[in-house]
Amino acid sequence: MAQYTIDKTLDARGLSCPMPSVKTALALEQMEIGQVIEVLTDDPVSKKDLPVWAHSTGNELLEVREEGKTITIYLRKA
Amino acid sequence: MIDQIKFKGSVTLVLFSGDLDKAIATFVIATAAASMGMPVNIFFTFWGLNVIKKKGGLIKGQNWMQKMLNIMNYGHAKKLAISKMNMLGMGPAMLKVMMSQKKVPSLHEFIQTAHQMGVKFYPCEMSMTVMGLKKEDFIDECQDVIGAVTYLSIAKESNINLFI
16 A cells, blocks of 8 residues: 555446546546545446546546456546 | 637537437547546537437427428437437337446436536537527527537637547
């Protein structure tokens, strides 16, 4: 576990492309710069898409973890 | 008057088709682009106008030809055909079940999400005139009714332009 505290958890499990990115974008809108969001998804596309999303929107990708079917992505709002 | 600066680097989609599958594809791109922070404009023209029509009001138009066209072309976001294997409505019914099983939002939900994310909907003036449709025939999420020149002035400023 890296050095950050999770400010918000978004459970996007069960949702398919593009909804995990859409929900993440909407959730980050409500958050402050520097806060960390934890996104849970079981959509295999999102494992690739969310890091690309973070890169293209300028938010920082902290970590991608995979446990079974669940992929957990940590992002810091920039 | 359209403020050109506002459209710099935006995504502009033209939805010409009134098919459910193509409309969903349009909204997948639109919501994904909006999530990436790009301004998104959708220009609905001709058959694509069905996607943003309000439910009800079978008879629209001023003359008998427009009325006949609107009766035969009746549709709204929850009542659209698909471009292949429509089979008198069985195709869309099955597609809707398959998509909800995979938790893909319905077209109606996509429209709500897109609107919430600031996607702009523009009905095409010329198609509306031909078909005898009024601004009131469309859902309230729609912006101004615009013509081809305004569309092009937006498209010129956009980085991504698609005709669907």
